Amino acid sequence: MSSTSEADAESILRTVTPSLDPKRHKGQAGKIAVIGGCREYTGAPYFAAISALKIGADLSHVFCTKDAAPVIKSYSPELIVHPVLEESYSISQLSEEDQRTVQDKVLGEVDKWMERFDCLVIGPGLGRDPFLLECVSKIMLLAKKSNVPFVVDGDGLFLVTNSIDLVNSYPLAVLTPNVNEYKRLVQKVLNCEVDEQNAEDQLRSLAKQIGGVTILRKGKSDLISNGETVKSVSIYGSPRRCGGQGDILSGSVAVFLSWAQQLRSGPESPSETPAILGCIAASGLLRKAASLAFTKHKRSTLTSDIIECLGKSLEDICPAS
């Protein structure tokens, strides 16, 4: 027996998206930071960060390695890209003490910005370098200390699956696993295989077991749970499965979660948590944008084409004025 219900994603998009007010100043519509981007991967953090801006965030930062920075910067002058992360190959010659100094420097560079961010996205294009991942696990601790929400995707999920304590019982953590990432998470945390017959119950158990974090399980329908409620989003998207769509999603969750947190202080506080609302809104918008991009570009649809449709899709659902 399942208690899943299809979320009214469009209505939630309208509730969560703030009205545009000329009296507001830069930063008030959201400041997002993506932690990711290494020598090997540069597209993923760009997709996450630019999606946040295209939805309506005011500022979007990327914290990546020195090698990745010039490339990510060159994709768009709109992003603020900090070349601060380090991979093992650049520090392997150093003594243990000097390596610790490097790590402290990395953490200092991120922490001095931390309180200004409304939400982090941790993982797009992060790679799996051990030194880098150790730094990122400490960045998660810093975020928790400052009560900054974070969305974990991609290699961030690899890190978290192996060290579940990093997110355990942090109510402002959102995990956005795809099929394979979800499988590993279920195996590791619930010690069993994915049960498609009882997908909703299993997702609820998983989220509860990790202390009430919010999980968005990507699939034909997206399923979302925080260990209490389970919601699904099944709006038709696109049959194209080009890489990078998960990065749009993680960047979008970050923006909508930030906006939903601002609602909390308002008079019409919704019953669902900001994390749940953020996931529903992001899933709904991505599906609408993917569908619109597919009608234009068919088999040729790329992630950048979907990003170009985010604005129009949001405008169709929730006009700016």
Add this chain to the structure above:
Amino acid sequence: MSSTSEADAESILRTVTPSLDPKRHKGQAGKIAVIGGCREYTGAPYFAAISALKIGADLSHVFCTKDAAPVIKSYSPELIVHPVLEESYSISQLSEEDQRTVQDKVLGEVDKWMERFDCLVIGPGLGRDPFLLECVSKIMLLAKKSNVPFVVDGDGLFLVTNSIDLVNSYPLAVLTPNVNEYKRLVQKVLNCEVDEQNAEDQLRSLAKQIGGVTILRKGKSDLISNGETVKSVSIYGSPRRCGGQGDILSGSVAVFLSWAQQLRSGPESPSETPAILGCIAASGLLRKAASLAFTKHKRSTLTSDIIECLGKSLEDICPAS
């Protein structure tokens, strides 16, 4: 009692913008240089420099650090980008004497171009590196020696707020502070807090106290003063507050100020100074362009979208033929 009056920005745009004459040659419609761009920031100097070209300047240079140059060059082949500035990390191993040699070299590289420029924009994406800022303060002295006007924004304002003598009594200096930058300037120079009830009088006092520099205080309405007159520009712009719009403004002020200086030698010399006219024209045009971009892109509007609308907006107000 306030004597502020709303400026007729459109009429001033028409007065200031030179007619296009096939007999003129390259450079006569303006040569602008942006001093800014470091390892961390590359978008801001690009926005300022490309805006100058899009409005109608003939040549737009950027003087930035070695790390920033390839990235800024990659944004556009239209800019001339000089990788000449140095940050502490690249010279910290050097003796004091060698550091001085490096500084002299930086200043030489900038100074040999100085007399060709009609206006500088100092600050977009400059960062706050102490060695770099020391060089930039000396670049300001060189500009003053050559009577080259300059617009100070971003981290340039951080520098100037801490060393007000750099601009004091230089009538060709324009400061373009946002809410926070203005607050620090008022605290430092007037030793008090921002007084919204007497915003115009306070701005006039501030500009007078700094020896008659021109200040464009950005806000819902932009307020402009040189210690004598106070003008406002309130044309409706856009409710989007994406980062980078201040860079468009600083680049635009530089072009319009240059053009207004050419008027001085003409027969119909306007009563306001070139700096005041430049600020009014730039503020008015940015607001028109932001409004146009917003009608097209709504919440999704980014700074690049506004830059794309500069040409059309200027053409609407002041047709090229």
